[in-house]
Amino acid sequence: MASDSDQRLRILVVVAHPHDFTHGAGTCGIHASRGDTVTVVTMTNGSLTHNERLHDELMKPESERDQEALNQSGEEYAEKKAAEFREVCSLFGVDDVRVQMWPQPFRLEQHPGAVEKLVEIILDVRPHVLITQRPYYSGPHGMASMARDDHNETAIAVTEAAGLAATPDYGRQFRPHTIAATFYLGVYFMRDEIDFFVDIGDWYEQRVQAETLFESQGHTETFARKRIDSTAGNWGWYARTGYAEGFVRARPDLLSSLFVPESALARAAEPHEQHLNRMSGIVESET
Numbered sequence: 001m002a003s004d005s006d007q008r009l010r011i012l013v014v015v016a017h018p019h020d021f022t023h024g025a026g027t028c029g030i031h032a033s034r035g036d037t038v039t040v041v042t043m044t045n046g047s048l049t050h051n052e053r054l055h056d057e058l059m060k061p062e063s064e065r066d067q068e069a070l071n072q073s074g075e076e077y078a079e080k081k082a083a084e085f086r087e088v089c090s091l092f093g094v095d096d097v098r099v100q101m102w103p104q105p106f107r108l109e110q111h112p113g114a115v116e117k118l119v120e121i122i123l124d125v126r127p128h129v130l131i132t133q134r135p136y137y138s139g140p141h142g143m144a145s146m147a148r149d150d151h152n153e154t155a156i157a158v159t160e161a162a163g164l165a166a167t168p169d170y171g172r173q174f175r176p177h178t179i180a181a182t183f184y185l186g187v188y189f190m191r192d193e194i195d196f197f198v199d200i201g202d203w204y205e206q207r208v209q210a211e212t213l214f215e216s217q218g219h220t221e222t223f224a225r226k227r228i229d230s231t232a233g234n235w236g237w238y239a240r241t242g243y244a245e246g247f248v249r250a251r252p253d254l255l256s257s258l259f260v261p262e263s264a265l266a267r268a269a270e271p272h273e274q275h276l277n278r279m280s281g282i283v284e285s286e287t
C-alpha cells in the first residue's frame, strides 16, 4: 500500500460477531505471514447468533426436545464459540484476539460506552489499517432500509471511535492517532460495489478449516467446502483467479500515478489455455 514496502503494517479488524472475521481472514493471513500485525476485535461474543442446535431443538414438539441441548446456557455456547474463534484466528497467524461482551442485539444508542472502549483499543493498537463492516443502513438496489443490525452498528461505532482517536482533547491529552486507510469487508456489498479483490488462493484450505471449526454454528466440512467454493470461489471467478476476498474503500486513494497491478499485466499477456488452467487450479510446471 505504501511505496515503502519495508514498513510493517498494524491492522485492526473490528466485527460484530466472531464468524464475521472469516470474510477477510485470508487477507489477514497474507499480512500476518509477511510480518504485519493483526488485531481482531469482535464486539459481541455472538451468543445469540447462529445457535443452530438450539434453533432446531426449539422447532421440535416439546416432548421430543433434547434436554441436554436446551440446558446448555448462553454462556456455555458463547465460551465454545470464543474458543473456536481463537482457533480460527490462529489458523491465519492472528493471536491478538479481543472478544468484547456487548449484549446482542448490539445497538450503539443503548451502549454508547462501546465507542469509548474502541477509542481505547485504537489508541493501544495504533493501526495503519482498519478493516470493518458496512457502516450504512441501505438495502438492496440502493433503496433506503431500516435494516439496522449488529454489523452496521459495529461499523458506525468504530468509525466514530476512529474520529475521536484522531482528535486532540484538552481534557485527556492522549496522543492522537489517525488511521491511514479503512476498508470494508466486501461480503456486505453488492458485487459491483467492490473496489478490489485480494487473491487468497494460498489460503483456501484455511478458509475451509475456519468454517469447519465453527462447530457451534452447526458447520460440517462438506458445508464448509461448499460455502467457500461458492463465496470466495465466486469472487475469485470475477477477479479471474481461484479464490478472492473483496473489499470496499472508505475513501478514494491518492496515488502518484496510475496504478496497474502485476496481476492485470500478467493476465493481459497470458495464453488462453494457461488462463483456463489457472482458473481451474492447475499449476503449470516450470519448464
Ligand SMILES: [Zn+2]
Pocket: 016, 017, 019, 020, 049, 151
Ligand atoms: Zn455476523
